Amino acid sequence: xxxxxxxxxxxxxxxxxxxxxxxxxxxxxxxxxxxxxxxxxxxxxxxxxxxxxxxxxxxxxxxxxxxxxxxxxxxxxxxxxxxxx
Numbered sequence: 001x002x003x004x005x006x007x008x009x010x011x012x013x014x015x016x017x018x019x020x021x022x023x024x025x026x027x028x029x030x031x032x033x034x035x036x037x038x039x040x041x042x043x044x045x046x047x048x049x050x051x052x053x054x055x056x057x058x059x060x061x062x063x064x065x066x067x068x069x070x071x072x073x074x075x076x077x078x079x080x081x082x083x084x085x
Contacts, residue, residue, distance in 0.1 A: 004012065054064065061074045 054062070058064070058071050059073075062071050063074050064071050
């Protein structure tokens with residue numbers, strides 16, 4: 001029966017161990033991901049609720065500067081007609 005050299009066996013075992021470690025890490029990341037996704041959805045719903053409250057208070061045409069808290073109205077876009085410069 002043929003047998004691997006000690007060096008070959010050692011290299012094979014080291015690669016196998018690293019493979020198992022990486023797969024375990026990947027599994028742990030998937031668990032973390034599964035725990036984070038519902039938190040993101042909850043946060044999204046909080047944004048939706050806050051947005052509805054802010055729209056009710058400041059109006060649909062309001063724009064809020066997230067850095068300063070200043071509220072202004074949306075700029076109205078003037079549409080140009082074709083052929084008009």
